[in-house]
Amino acid sequence: xxxxxxxxxxxxxxxxxxxxxxxxxxxxxxxxxxxxxxxxxxxxxxxxxxxxxxxxxxxxxxxxxxxxxxxxxxxxxxxxxxxxxxxxxxxxxxxxxxxxxxxxxxxxxxxxxxxxxxxxxxxxxxxxxxxxxxxxxxxxxxxxxxxxxxxxxxxxxxxxxxxxxxxxxxxxxxxxxxxxxxxxxxxxxxxxxxxxxxxxxxxxxxxxxxxx
Numbered sequence: 001x002x003x004x005x006x007x008x009x010x011x012x013x014x015x016x017x018x019x020x021x022x023x024x025x026x027x028x029x030x031x032x033x034x035x036x037x038x039x040x041x042x043x044x045x046x047x048x049x050x051x052x053x054x055x056x057x058x059x060x061x062x063x064x065x066x067x068x069x070x071x072x073x074x075x076x077x078x079x080x081x082x083x084x085x086x087x088x089x090x091x092x093x094x095x096x097x098x099x100x101x102x103x104x105x106x107x108x109x110x111x112x113x114x115x116x117x118x119x120x121x122x123x124x125x126x127x128x129x130x131x132x133x134x135x136x137x138x139x140x141x142x143x144x145x146x147x148x149x150x151x152x153x154x155x156x157x158x159x160x161x162x163x164x165x166x167x168x169x170x171x172x173x174x175x176x177x178x179x180x181x182x183x184x185x186x187x188x189x190x191x192x193x194x195x196x197x198x199x200x201x202x203x204x205x206x207x208x209x210x211x212x
Contacts, residue, residue, distance in 0.1 A: 011127040011172055019170060020134045028052055030144045030158040030169035031131070034124040034176040035096045035198055036151040037158045039166055040067070043138040046110050052140065055165045058147045063112045065098055065119035067139045069132035074120055077104050077138070084208045085186040091207045094124040096177050096198035100185040111140055117187055127172050143180065153178045184211070 019029055026048050028041045039055065041048030043066055053060060068074060071089050075081065078101035085099060103118035112118055121141075123129070132139060143151045144158040144166075152158045155171035177198035184204065185192045192212040193201060204211050 011130070011170065013130075015170065016127065016130045016134060019168060020131055022168060023131075023135060023139075027167040028055065030155065030162070030166050031128055031139075031141070032125055032155070032170060032172035032175060033128060033141075034094075035179060035181045036153055036175055037144040037155065037169075038141040039144045039158075039162070040139040040141045042135070043108075043111065043140050046108060049108070049110050049140050052142060055162060056142065056145070056147050058142065061113050062147075063115055063117070063119065064140045064142050065121055066111070067121055067123060067128065067132060067141050069122065069129050071122065073138065074101070077107050077118055077120065078102055079104055080187075082186055084191050087207050088184065088186070088191070088204070092199060092203075094122040094129065096124070096179075096181040097121065098181045098183045098195075100183060100187060100194065102187050117185075119183065121181060124176070125172070127170060151180055 023042050026045055028039055028048050028051050031038050031040050039052055041052055080102050098119045098121040100117050100119050103112050103116055107118050145152055145161050152161060153175045155169045158169050180197040182197035182199035183195035185194050190210050190212050191208050
């Protein structure tokens with residue numbers, strides 16, 4: 001286990017470059033976000049994606065989400081973009097909001113757990129955005145814990161929970177919100193909150209009145 005340690009949100013560019021190279025080589029890494037710490041791998045690297053499931057002891061029936069650095073990248077992975085989804089993206093991204101879209105056929109079923117939907121988020125966390133921009137492709141991400149256990153909000157908690165099962169941890173201090181993202185499904189006629197997290201319903205209702 002190696003730790004790229006730093007105690008605030010300004011992370012040295014050399015650490016970002018190092019982790020990007022390791023991701024390209026197939027690494028699974030622990031990363032900070034604005035919500036909780038996650039474990040990440042390249043979306044295209046299905047061996048690393050499978051390893052995330054094994055590390056977490058996560059059922060293959062539960063999908064993973066992807067991180068992108070730019071809203072325009074979402075079009076590459078979805079079938080449809082409803083107008084209210086655009087409003088939510090423009091208002092709350094980057095931030096603690098995961099949106100569930102109809103998945104494009106090109107998205108691997110290993111990521112979607114066989115479903116026809118895909119979760120996407122842009123986190124409000126500069127080190128992760130720097131990694132995404134540098135690697136220039138999405139990352140598959142999920143919380144850095146054993147399934148069912150407490151979500152970690154520090155790199156030390158990730159190390160304690162997962163130990164040497166992941167390759168590297170980027171330490172950027174305690175996460176901002178210290179709670180998971182809110183998930184909104186935008187695949188239907190009306191957007192629907194499927195998990196309440198850091199972003200409150202009242203904020204969402206300010207943008208989309210008919211949210212369910």
